[in-house]
Amino acid sequence: MRTPTKTLTTAVSTLLLTAAATLSAQQPANVILIIGDGMDDHQITIARNYLVGSRGRLTLDQMPMRGVAQVLTVNESGQAVYVADSANSATSMATGEVTSRGRIATTAGSDQPIPTIIELAEAAGMKTGLVSTASVTDATPASFVAHINARFCENPEAMQDVEFSGIKIGDCTQHLAVNGGAGSISEQIARSNVDVVLGGGSKHFAVNSAGGSTSVSDLASANGYHVVTAAADMATAPADQKLLGLFSPGTMPVRLQGEGGREAEKPVPSWANHISRYIGSVTMPEPMICEPNPGFAGMPSMQSMTEIALARLRNDSGFFLMVESASIDKQSHERKPCGSIGELEQLNEVLDSALAFAESNPNTLIIVTADHGQAAQMIPEESLFAAFGAPVFTRGRLARIKTPEGTIMGVNYATNDFIMEEHTGVNIPVFSNQTGVGKIPTMITQPQIFELVREHLGL
Amino acid sequence: MRTPTKTLTTAVSTLLLTAAATLSAQQPANVILIIGDGMDDHQITIARNYLVGSRGRLTLDQMPMRGVAQVLTVNESGQAVYVADSANSATSMATGEVTSRGRIATTAGSDQPIPTIIELAEAAGMKTGLVSTASVTDATPASFVAHINARFCENPEAMQDVEFSGIKIGDCTQHLAVNGGAGSISEQIARSNVDVVLGGGSKHFAVNSAGGSTSVSDLASANGYHVVTAAADMATAPADQKLLGLFSPGTMPVRLQGEGGREAEKPVPSWANHISRYIGSVTMPEPMICEPNPGFAGMPSMQSMTEIALARLRNDSGFFLMVESASIDKQSHERKPCGSIGELEQLNEVLDSALAFAESNPNTLIIVTADHGQAAQMIPEESLFAAFGAPVFTRGRLARIKTPEGTIMGVNYATNDFIMEEHTGVNIPVFSNQTGVGKIPTMITQPQIFELVREHLGL
Numbered sequence: 001m002r003t004p005t006k007t008l009t010t011a012v013s014t015l016l017l018t019a020a021a022t023l024s025a026q027q028p029a030n031v032i033l034i035i036g037d038g039m040d041d042h043q044i045t046i047a048r049n050y051l052v053g054s055r056g057r058l059t060l061d062q063m064p065m066r067g068v069a070q071v072l073t074v075n076e077s078g079q080a081v082y083v084a085d086s087a088n089s090a091t092s093m094a095t096g097e098v099t100s101r102g103r104i105a106t107t108a109g110s111d112q113p114i115p116t117i118i119e120l121a122e123a124a125g126m127k128t129g130l131v132s133t134a135s136v137t138d139a140t141p142a143s144f145v146a147h148i149n150a151r152f153c154e155n156p157e158a159m160q161d162v163e164f165s166g167i168k169i170g171d172c173t174q175h176l177a178v179n180g181g182a183g184s185i186s187e188q189i190a191r192s193n194v195d196v197v198l199g200g201g202s203k204h205f206a207v208n209s210a211g212g213s214t215s216v217s218d219l220a221s222a223n224g225y226h227v228v229t230a231a232a233d234m235a236t237a238p239a240d241q242k243l244l245g246l247f248s249p250g251t252m253p254v255r256l257q258g259e260g261g262r263e264a265e266k267p268v269p270s271w272a273n274h275i276s277r278y279i280g281s282v283t284m285p286e287p288m289i290c291e292p293n294p295g296f297a298g299m300p301s302m303q304s305m306t307e308i309a310l311a312r313l314r315n316d317s318g319f320f321l322m323v324e325s326a327s328i329d330k331q332s333h334e335r336k337p338c339g340s341i342g343e344l345e346q347l348n349e350v351l352d353s354a355l356a357f358a359e360s361n362p363n364t365l366i367i368v369t370a371d372h373g374q375a376a377q378m379i380p381e382e383s384l385f386a387a388f389g390a391p392v393f394t395r396g397r398l399a400r401i402k403t404p405e406g407t408i409m410g411v412n413y414a415t416n417d418f419i420m421e422e423h424t425g426v427n428i429p430v431f432s433n434q435t436g437v438g439k440i441p442t443m444i445t446q447p448q449i450f451e452l453v454r455e456h457l458g459l
Numbered sequence: 460m461r462t463p464t465k466t467l468t469t470a471v472s473t474l475l476l477t478a479a480a481t482l483s484a485q486q487p488a489n490v491i492l493i494i495g496d497g498m499d500d501h502q503i504t505i506a507r508n509y510l511v512g513s514r515g516r517l518t519l520d521q522m523p524m525r526g527v528a529q530v531l532t533v534n535e536s537g538q539a540v541y542v543a544d545s546a547n548s549a550t551s552m553a554t555g556e557v558t559s560r561g562r563i564a565t566t567a568g569s570d571q572p573i574p575t576i577i578e579l580a581e582a583a584g585m586k587t588g589l590v591s592t593a594s595v596t597d598a599t600p601a602s603f604v605a606h607i608n609a610r611f612c613e614n615p616e617a618m619q620d621v622e623f624s625g626i627k628i629g630d631c632t633q634h635l636a637v638n639g640g641a642g643s644i645s646e647q648i649a650r651s652n653v654d655v656v657l658g659g660g661s662k663h664f665a666v667n668s669a670g671g672s673t674s675v676s677d678l679a680s681a682n683g684y685h686v687v688t689a690a691a692d693m694a695t696a697p698a699d700q701k702l703l704g705l706f707s708p709g710t711m712p713v714r715l716q717g718e719g720g721r722e723a724e725k726p727v728p729s730w731a732n733h734i735s736r737y738i739g740s741v742t743m744p745e746p747m748i749c750e751p752n753p754g755f756a757g758m759p760s761m762q763s764m765t766e767i768a769l770a771r772l773r774n775d776s777g778f779f780l781m782v783e784s785a786s787i788d789k790q791s792h793e794r795k796p797c798g799s800i801g802e803l804e805q806l807n808e809v810l811d812s813a814l815a816f817a818e819s820n821p822n823t824l825i826i827v828t829a830d831h832g833q834a835a836q837m838i839p840e841e842s843l844f845a846a847f848g849a850p851v852f853t854r855g856r857l858a859r860i861k862t863p864e865g866t867i868m869g870v871n872y873a874t875n876d877f878i879m880e881e882h883t884g885v886n887i888p889v890f891s892n893q894t895g896v897g898k899i900p901t902m903i904t905q906p907q908i909f910e911l912v913r914e915h916l917g918l
Contacts, residue, residue, distance in 0.1 A: 040500070041499070041500055041527065041885050041886055042832070042883070042884075042885040044886070045529075045884060045885050045886045046884075048529075048886075049539075049541055049884075053539065054529065054531060054539045054541060055529065055531060055539075055904065057902065061902045062902070063901065064901065065901065066525065066526050066527065066901035066902065067525050068500065068525065068888075070504075070507075070513065070514065072513060072514060075866075079864075079865060079866050080508075080512070080513045080514075080862075080864050080865075080866050081839075081840070081841075081866065082508055082513060082837055082839075082840070082866070082868045082869070083837060083838060083839040083840075083843075083869075085843060101843075164846070164847075165847065167846060167847050167848055169846040170846070277876060277877060277878075373501070373836075373837075375836075377832075377834075377836065377874065377883050377885075378541055378542060378832075378883050378884030378885065379542060379874045379875070379881045379882075379883060379884070380540075380541075380542040380881050380882065380884075381540070381541070381542075382540075383875065383877075383881060384542075384544060384560075384879075384881055384882060385875075385877055385878075385879060385881075387623070387626060387628040387629070388623075388624065388626050388877075389626055390877065392875050392876075392877045392881075393875060393876065394873065394874060394875050394876070395854035395855060395873065395875075395876045396854060396855070396873050403539075405538075405539050406538060406539075407534075407538050407539050407540065407541070409541045409884075410541070410542075412873070412874060414853065414854065414855050414871070414873030414874070415836065415838045415853060415871060415873070416838070416842065416844075416851050416852060416853055416854075417736060417851075417852065417853070417854045418736060418842075418844055418847075418849065418851045419736075419844075420843075420844060422838045422839050422842060422843055422844075422851075423838075423839065423843060424501070424836050424837050424838060425504060425505075425508075425837030425838070425839075425868075426500050426501040426504050426836075426837065427500055427503070427504045427507075429527075442522065442523065442524065442525035443516065443520045443521070443525065445514065
């Protein structure tokens with residue numbers, strides 16, 4: 001039984017906590033939503049092993065709230081689909097609605113626009129921002145600001161008879177301005193009121209806007225955007241204009257690459273092993289380290305883009321900022337584990353900055369999550385079945401990475417044998433800072449992220 | 460600011476909570492540690508999709524605490540190894556020490572026994588139990604009760620020149636009784652003081668004990684075990700004896716199987732596709748449902764074994780019970796997703812029983828976790844790259860499962876091309892009931908599970 005003194009102490013603590021909560025509630029409500037594209041637990045573990053060692057902890061790992069989200073996808077008829085893409089999963093988070101693969105904030109089947117969290121925040125007088133290491137027109141950022149039936153309609157020239165590698169993959173004809181639509185994704189961004197948009201994708205703004213003789217970039221300028229293309233120009237951009245930063249033609253170059261640009265490679269079995277899997281031998285890919293990618297030189301880091309965005313968004317009415325580390329996913333599609341590791345490192349640095357911001361802006365909710373799973377899987381460097389003496393190896397592609405702690409980490413890519421790996425259907429992690437503790441259940445659906453953000457912003 | 464009335468209410472609530480905590484602390488401390496072998500987030504998502512639908516929730520998903528554990532493994536020299544086996548990972552949980560693959564509660568390199576949580580609990584006068592759907596001599600249960608250098612030394616005839624499929628895979632000569640050792644795993648169990656041991660593995664008790672003319676089973680009887688081999692005999696076993704239940708020769712048959720016993724199969728590309736991956740076609744495995752495995756008939760369910768164990772272990776001094784769903788892992792090794800799904804369902808039922816027990820025995824800590832990741836990965840039923848028109852398919856083995864919600868779930872096994880899949884190195888989930896909330900950090904190392912259990916039991 002507690003003594004009366006202890007009871008009094010508890011009562012005083014309660015009063016102090018209440019006072020702190022009141023003080024926090026008086027601060028503007030901010031949300032920083034950090035999305036690691038393809039960042040499932042496997043990708044995090046691979047990056048952790050390389051960056052801080054198997055016993056180390058990323059900033060991510062030290063978040064006070066950790067749970068998972070169910071990734072929900074439907075087809076155009078509304079039936080369950082078990083593996084998402086970035087368009088439908090970002091739409092879940094941006095709008096609270098489950099849709100079909102490839103769709104940007106539009107409904108499955110009926111193709112209707114769905115209001116996004118950015119639109120709701122703007123309507124309430126809050127500031128908004130989007131930062132991505134992909135093109136800002138890519139599926140994840142696009143789903144927060146644009147509405148269109150197909151993610152590949154990124155610019156006015158990619159609206160009809162869209163081809164990819166010579167194959168016709170569809171169109172967005174019904175969303176053309178001449179058909180009463182809002183046009184391509186870059187045009188929708190150029191006409192938007194998002195206060196800060198930073199990332200890659202300048203090529204999608206260099207083409208002429210639909211039916212016009214000026215570029216989409218000019219359209220953005222006419223709509224009040226200060227457009228920059230060099231990292232150094234972000235900091236000096238006028239404070240009274242919206243900011244559009246486009247630092248590469250498409251996806252921004254990544255920080256790390258495999259030694260000499262290497263990616264995962266196929267083990268090569270001997271002739272005899274083709275006869276029986278019990279005999280012969282196999283030549284495994286040579287081990288490699290990760291090294292800086294020369295192409296990254298001159299690029300703003302994800303952290304620097306985020307810090308610029310935070311400085312510009314801070315205001316008395318609150319803000320919503322989405323930051324995407326896009327190439328955890330894109331490099332995994334290309335079987336480049338070092339690329340994914342470097343981009344997860346960038347995400348972790350962004351989180352450091354976000355946590356520092358929340359320290360001095362206490363009503364800031366930080367959520368870190370992924371959109372869907374990815375292909376890369378850690379498999380044993382020495383097979384569990386090595387004692388059999390037979391050559392045991394993957395029919396996929398393997399990277400044997402020499403880690404700083406001195407051993408080899410085997411990363412396997414084997415979802416298909418095509419030019420790019422597939423996504424996977426695993427549920428994905430959700431983290432939050434202290435502001436989310438007690439408010440975010442340990443398991444949510446991906447659309448609930450929209451609800452949690454809306455609730456925190458009071459929308 | 461709170462009103463004085465509210466402050467008083469808070470103070471009263473605090474007193475009531477304190478009273479509840481005091482009452483709970485007066486109850487004996489119990490721990491139920493449920494291990495899903497190979498049960499990473501991917502395996503859970505696959506089972507959830509099949510058992511309750513993509514939007515459904517397993518009991519597991521509704522646990523109030525959810526986090527992850529870093530799986531730590533070393534080689535004999537103490538260097539980091541990134542993919543564990545069930546022996547070293549169970550040793551982490553049973554002893555708090557990181558060891559090498561294949562070792563049962565012994566140190567890497569120096570081969571010294573490490574005290575297990577069961578030994579500590581017994582020394583403190585608590586009851587102890589082990590339930591597994593594997594042989595009770597298999598790596599996971601063994602690591603809680605035995606000490607030996609190699610997991611395959613499960614019985615007296617498997618101690619020297621041990622062969623598997625005709626290949627010599629090692630020995631445990633130094634642990635033979637004639638060399639001053641404790642003998643094989645089954646002998647160590649037979650000589651143990653574990654109150655309840657239930658699972659498979661009767662063949663390991665049928666052979667003669669080392670140097671003797673009686674079986675290991677007889678050795679167990681002589682040591683006070685009531686030995687049963689039929690499910691129905693569990694309930695009538697005398698309460699004043701230890702109970703050893705062995706319900707199958709080795710691993711217990713699983714509950715579910717693929718339609719007609721099918722497992723994942725290789726997609727078969729056409730002749731033309733061998734020339735170029737952009738041309739030709741592919742024949743995918745036919746979809747299948749999961750169906751009851753006829754071999755499961757007559758087996759006790761994991762839940763019934765657990766309920767028998769709980770009834771026998773409940774006492775005024777507290778207990779430690781480990782329950783393993785072994786074949787989530789074993790069926791994934793064999794590329795049998797339906798098998799894994801059924802065994803995850805069994806684990807979920809065990810959890811229902813454990814939660815009901817904790818309801819009436821409030822000082823019971825339930826921890827549910829895995830030991831390591833497994834191979835099965837959900838990949839898209841329709842490739843993300845279907846628009847290319849080329850045949851996109853895995854070079855591994857694929858099961859296309861017709862789920863009760865009416866669509867197809869693709870489960871890919873592609874860690875190797877050998878007779879069994881490999882484990883994976885992903886960090887693994889950790890769940891607890893309310894008793895663990897606030898005590899278990901959102902990220903722990905696997906050896907910390909030992910510490911958490913020890914702390915709860917006051918050892």
